[in-house]
Amino acid sequence: MMTDGRTSGIIHRVTGSRLWKSVFRHGYPATDLDRMSAMFTNFFLHLLPAKVHPNSLRLTYTWALGMVTFYLMVIQFVTGFLLMFFYIPVTDLAYHNMKDLQFAVSFGLLLRNMHRWAAHGMVALVFLHMGRVFYTASYRPPREFNWTMGVLLWLVTLFLSFTGYLLPWDQLAFWAITVGTSIAGYPPWIGETIRTLMLGGHQVGQGALLRFYVLHVAILPAMLCLLVAIHFWRVRKDGGLSRPEGPSPKSTAIPVAGGRFVPGPQKTYTLMEVVRGTSPMVGAQRPEDEVPAWPHLLFRLIVLFQVVLGVVVLLAIVFDAPLEELANPTHPPNPAKAPWYFLGLQELVSYSALVGGVVIPGLLVLGLMGIPYIDRAREGEGIWFTSALGKRIAAWSFVGTIPYTMGLLFLNARFGVRRFAPEAPQGVVDLLNPATLLLAAIVAFSVIVGWRTGSRRMAAIALFSAFVSAYVLLMIIGTCFRGPNWDWALPWL
Amino acid sequence: MPKPGSSPESIDNSPDKGRISRRVLLGTGWCGFLLSIVGPALANIRFLFPNVVYEGPTLLKVGRPEDYASGTITFLDEQRLFIMRDPEGLRALSAICTHLRCTTGPFMPPTAEWKEDHSRCPCHGSIFAKDGRVLQGPAPRPLEFYRVSLAPDGRLVVDTAAVVDKGDVLKV
Numbered sequence: 001m002m003t004d005g006r007t008s009g010i011i012h013r014v015t016g017s018r019l020w021k022s023v024f025r026h027g028y029p030a031t032d033l034d035r036m037s038a039m040f041t042n043f044f045l046h047l048l049p050a051k052v053h054p055n056s057l058r059l060t061y062t063w064a065l066g067m068v069t070f071y072l073m074v075i076q077f078v079t080g081f082l083l084m085f086f087y088i089p090v091t092d093l094a095y096h097n098m099k100d101l102q103f104a105v106s107f108g109l110l111l112r113n114m115h116r117w118a119a120h121g122m123v124a125l126v127f128l129h130m131g132r133v134f135y136t137a138s139y140r141p142p143r144e145f146n147w148t149m150g151v152l153l154w155l156v157t158l159f160l161s162f163t164g165y166l167l168p169w170d171q172l173a174f175w176a177i178t179v180g181t182s183i184a185g186y187p188p189w190i191g192e193t194i195r196t197l198m199l200g201g202h203q204v205g206q207g208a209l210l211r212f213y214v215l216h217v218a219i220l221p222a223m224l225c226l227l228v229a230i231h232f233w234r235v236r237k238d239g240g241l242s243r244p245e246g247p248s249p250k251s252t253a254i255p256v257a258g259g260r261f262v263p264g265p266q267k268t269y270t271l272m273e274v275v276r277g278t279s280p281m282v283g284a285q286r287p288e289d290e291v292p293a294w295p296h297l298l299f300r301l302i303v304l305f306q307v308v309l310g311v312v313v314l315l316a317i318v319f320d321a322p323l324e325e326l327a328n329p330t331h332p333p334n335p336a337k338a339p340w341y342f343l344g345l346q347e348l349v350s351y352s353a354l355v356g357g358v359v360i361p362g363l364l365v366l367g368l369m370g371i372p373y374i375d376r377a378r379e380g381e382g383i384w385f386t387s388a389l390g391k392r393i394a395a396w397s398f399v400g401t402i403p404y405t406m407g408l409l410f411l412n413a414r415f416g417v418r419r420f421a422p423e424a425p426q427g428v429v430d431l432l433n434p435a436t437l438l439l440a441a442i443v444a445f446s447v448i449v450g451w452r453t454g455s456r457r458m459a460a461i462a463l464f465s466a467f468v469s470a471y472v473l474l475m476i477i478g479t480c481f482r483g484p485n486w487d488w489a490l491p492w493l
Numbered sequence: 494m495p496k497p498g499s500s501p502e503s504i505d506n507s508p509d510k511g512r513i514s515r516r517v518l519l520g521t522g523w524c525g526f527l528l529s530i531v532g533p534a535l536a537n538i539r540f541l542f543p544n545v546v547y548e549g550p551t552l553l554k555v556g557r558p559e560d561y562a563s564g565t566i567t568f569l570d571e572q573r574l575f576i577m578r579d580p581e582g583l584r585a586l587s588a589i590c591t592h593l594r595c596t597t598g599p600f601m602p603p604t605a606e607w608k609e610d611h612s613r614c615p616c617h618g619s620i621f622a623k624d625g626r627v628l629q630g631p632a633p634r635p636l637e638f639y640r641v642s643l644a645p646d647g648r649l650v651v652d653t654a655a656v657v658d659k660g661d662v663l664k665v
Contacts, residue, residue, distance in 0.1 A: 175616070179593045182594045203548045207546065330571055334598070350617035350630070422626070429631070486616065486617050487618060
């Protein structure tokens, strides 16, 4: 085997060279200590802890939702950069650039499809990740601020998606800007100013396209990077992923005083294991209960990335991203529908632009950000739904919202305010419509749950579950049961 | 922690009397620094509002009065306008929905549900009557009427920047 011998000789020469060693300061790690050291000294791997708790690795606890979202973001960056080579944000060219990507650019369609499906995936997974964090009470101290960061990340993701689907300058794009910026014009006093700021003028045209492009490729991605960096850094500094407390297979000999790790007398600790402090990073967990992140976490993440990439590529091959007709400033398509994740909002806006487009989303964001500051109890971190009662409340909220919401929509269609009082002032319509009545009922329900159970956590579960349930229902209605002129329609007719 | 010079007796005798303390100096410095940021911040915000926009005109020429027969409503979809003519004269009604600025559809004859001519908005289902009234849906205000005038060349001009009362008619 002379060739093998020569090859390994060359490899040995290369990896033994001064140049190589200046870049890779460690050889391939052979022991756990080397592996931890490699995690600790590598810029990219430093993001991960040197050792992780096995409970953080349990797939059924995190479902890897945050990490998948991050990977989708990476895919978005790479495909987005590539698409920028063939896209010009000019109203006369943008649509034709899309057609070029479809027909004239090698792999152009594939990249555009990947960009679109990964964007949809991001929107869905950010929300599922939020749901996971909420239902496992992972926003408990010290992670309150990171939950807030997460809510901001959710908003930036939605804005990225909104600014992104305007760029093809097709019918959807044009009317989405028209409707979206008009909603932004609704808040009293500052609304019109915000609208002018977004459009760079008063009409939807070149100014608006350029502004949305700059937001989409520069400002929002920069914000996203900064927020993601803070989010991940806080995960590490706040003691790693939240996890259920629980007996770990190897926990026996080390003494624990007051729930806090105390070094055992018979053991030698490495630097990383004896960091002292009050942060939960060195809280109740004991080094013996943890496993080295290399390979247990790192290899899982590598496999996960391949799976995510594979799924996105497969989706991009099988399904083409939609492209409607060229933007026509005189005629909206009928019905003019937003993408699926905004259709619940569109349904709410169809009752009152002020309430559905400004008041409810505003309260929703503030409410979400406020959850960890309102629900300050410490029970149940790391446990799905906190308790059996929490599970029951979540189930009731999910199911109970459906008939109530359907009832409201039915009553509005039959006995809406304008039916009986066509001249009723808009204030009355803004006050008495399914959107406000739904909001009022959900808040009241949550207050009652909190009062009856004496637990803010249970109130939060009721509120969150009812909102999610109502929104999903509205999304389904908007997608399947609204036809031309936003009339009721059946999808199979 | 008490500092030298902080008690009333020592202030009087202090050789530093009349001098600015370090705290005041630094405080003033910080305030000045923060104030100096406000100007550029406002300038940046102002920068984002264009002084010149290259948008379509607000004065639209829509043909001659004789193009519109009495008792008709003409939908000019390019201009997003309805031109109405009745024995009293000509009126221009905006076809831009007051809810979220979609273009409403052409007027349709009365139906069992809507007892008068009505126009529907495809985006969120608002329905308007011929005089702009909201019959149904989320639109907060009636459709707007614009001023119609005759240009010297005898053509009709609609000023979409001038909203007028629905009784405002161009007699021709």
